[in-house]
Amino acid sequence: MKHPHFLATASLAALLAAYALQAVAQDAFSAAPAAQAPQDVIGAIRIEGNQRVEPSTIRTYLGLSEGSRFDPVAIDKGLKSLFATGFFADVKLLREGNDLVVRVTENPSINKVVFEGNQRIETKDLEKELELKPRSIYTRAKVQSDVRRILDIYRRSGRYTATVEPKLIQREQNRVDLVYEITEGAVARVVKISFIGNNVFSTTELQGVIRTAEERWWRFLNDNDKYDPDRLEFDKELLRRYYTSQGYADFQVKSAHAELAPNKDAFYVTFVLDEGPKYTLSSVDVKSELKGAENPDFSKVLLTRAGQDYDGGKVEESVDALTKELGNRGYAFVDISPKLVRDKDKDTIALTYDIKPGPRVYIERINITGNVRTLDEVIRREFRLTEGDPYNAAKLARTEQRLNNLGYFEKVKITTEKGSAPDRTVVNVDVKEKSTGEINLGAGFSTTDGPLADVGFKETNLLGRGQEIKANVVYAKLRKQAEFGFTEPYFLDRELSAGFDIYRTVLNYQDQSSYDLTSNGITLRMGYNLREKLTHSFYYSLRDNDISNVQPTASVYIQDQEGRFINSAVGHALIWDDRNNKFDPTNGFYLKVSQEFAGLGGDSKYLKHELRTTYYIPEAKNWTFSLGGGAGYLLGLQGEPIRIGDRFFVGGDLIRGFANAGVGPHDTSTRDSLGGNAYYLASLEQRFPLGLPDELGLLGAAFLDAGSLWKIDETGPNIGDSSAPRVSAGFGIAWSSPFGPVRIDLAKPIRKEKFDDTELLRFSFGTRF
DSSP states (O other), X not given: OOOHHHHHHHHHHHHHHHHHHXXXXXXXXXXXXXXXXXXXXXXXXXXXXXXXXXXXXXXXXXXXXXXXXXXXXXXXXXXXXXXXXXXXXXXXXXXXXXXXXXXXXXXXXXXXXXXXXXXXSXXXXXXXXXXXXXXXBOOHHHHHHHHHHHXXXXXXXXXXXXXXXXXXXXXXXXXXXXXXXXXXXXXXXXXEEEEESOSSSOHHHHHTTSSOOOOOGGXXXXXXXXXXXXXXXXXXXXHHHHHHHTTOTTOEEEEEEEEEOTTSSEEXXXXXXXXXXXXXXXXXXXXXXOTTOOOOOGGGTOOOOTTSBOOHHHHHHHHHXXXXXXXXXXXXXXXXXXXXXXXXXXXXXXXXXXXXXXXXXXXXXXXXXXXXXXXXXXXXXXXXXXXXXXXXXHHHHHHXXXXXXXXXXXXXXXXXXXXXXXXEEEXXXXXXXXXXXXXXXXXXXXXXXXXXXEEEEEEEEETTTTEEEEEEEEEESSEEEEEEEEEETTGGGSSEEEEEEEEEEEEEOHHHHSOEEEXXXXXXXXXXXXXXXXXXXXXEEEEEEEEEOOOTTSOHHHHTTOXXXXXXXXXXXXXXXOOSOSSSOSSEEEEEEEEEEEOSSSSXXXXXXXXXXXXXXXXXXXXXXEEEEEEEEEEEOTTOOXXXXXXXXXXXXXXXXXXXXXXXXXXXXXXXXXXXXXXXXXXXXXXXXXXXXGGGOEEEEEEEEEEEEEOOSOOOTTEEOOOOOEEEEEXXXXXXXXXXXXXXXXXXXXXXXXXXXXOSXXXXXXXXX
């Protein structure tokens, strides 16, 4: 055992030795930087290999400069920063003595981008999707990204076997041509659509509800048999609407799956459904919590009734109707929620429309974006509300509809965001403009005009001001017409449209009345809206009419009127139009009442009254019943007779089964039609499906027409004139073809006068391209 004195002495010696070593280490640490500073500091930065990229740009991304230390972390960061620019295919950072060498290999610039093999999709449509453009910097990552974009385009068009091979052609000055070699492949069409869980409706019936369709030979007219994921989502919504409209409030689409065949040339689509029970409405109530509300009779606007099958579409329409009704009564801030209480034992629903006061929100600001050409004021004047008005969702929806109806925009999107205060909202309108100029070439045939061709130009948004200018020339066997027109839809910055038309028309009436009528004229017109669907227009027209080429064998009553006469007239019209479609209506009502006074100078002096109306009633899908009618009366003034060029003519399309101008007064010795001063019309038509696929666009029609034309100023033994009704019935086929509307009517007069001219078949076809 060691002596304690010896241990204490040893410990003291060890402690002194430790302090001595620490002092030496500190002296060495302090002296090291001074000794090695010249070796660890960057003396110079040399940049090699750059051709287009400036050295200053490289230094900026490098993040190092002369005097900086050779810090591995900083050097690694600079290396990554240079690679991230995309300017370089390779970057090396080397140390040579105290110099930092930055050696780069630049990516080539793209001279041009070329597509080969794309026959189905135009080059301009592919170019819009690419990230790499001429004069941009080539990178492999961007090429791969663009290849995926091209493949996505082809897949959206149904071509899932398409391949894209990018290739580079080297050019001088480190430039390349980028070539995409495309093999488009065949279209993968939907060959089978199946439904699982449909116990109520058959597969055939449900296939008629959705937009996606199975491949058939006649579907070359559309692309509904191509697989489209967006269309499949829309099909799910169509199925939901259909089932809920039939009473199945619990209906769900559990899944919608499209399986691609192994060879990628076909799709098999399967919908898995949960139909649920069919419900009947046991009661329909309205519960209102609005303070001071008058509690009107809401039943007048509701489309749902107790005892009816539940209909989700009618519930939504009833909510819209209630919102509109309360808005008209001054309640702009309402929240209407339909509450459904199900009795699953009885399969009934107690429906309550719960009306609560909504938060009071006012429009702080309206922002408009995307309108490069169209002026802001053209968009703002379509708004049904403005800054400071109470927020109203219905009026905002109507505004969006009005903007879409202008035809100036490919897309209109209205969104809202919070304003500067809780009771303020900002309305954002984003539009995407489209071309509003049209050059139309047309061709067709009709029983009325014979073979025809027309050329037209129209610009509906002239200089971005919303003005319309048009010019059109029609050349047909029986009608030649040239016209030019201009319309200012907001004259004097008011909802008052104003415009003019200049025209020349040559009509061949040789077959009906043995003469030609040439009219040169100008019309000045104005119009305004009395209500949303009620318009009032008025006009002044000046026409120079010339009755010429009167045949020697023509009626003496026509020969007496050969020559020129001036018609100077002022008129107005009231039009109520709530049809769902102006070109092919299936629902709604149309009424036009007009009057015209001729006698402001000129040769014609008369007062004319006319009425036309049609009512369309939708009965079921592709089933539409319509009834229409009309009447007109001409009253000569100051003892002046009504000239033949001013009279009414009836037949042709107005009463099918009779020729053009085939009804009414005739010269019985020459068979010439003389026109008449009074007429009435009535028509019933039932449109129905022909049992063919909807996409063919074919519908049948059964019709019954009636009417008469009578009364002229001339008298004589050879004039056949009778106000007795003429009646005809027949069948027709209407085809909404890709080449234009086609209509064929086969009609037989049931009641006629012996001097009337009849026809069995009426045909019309026209297209514009």
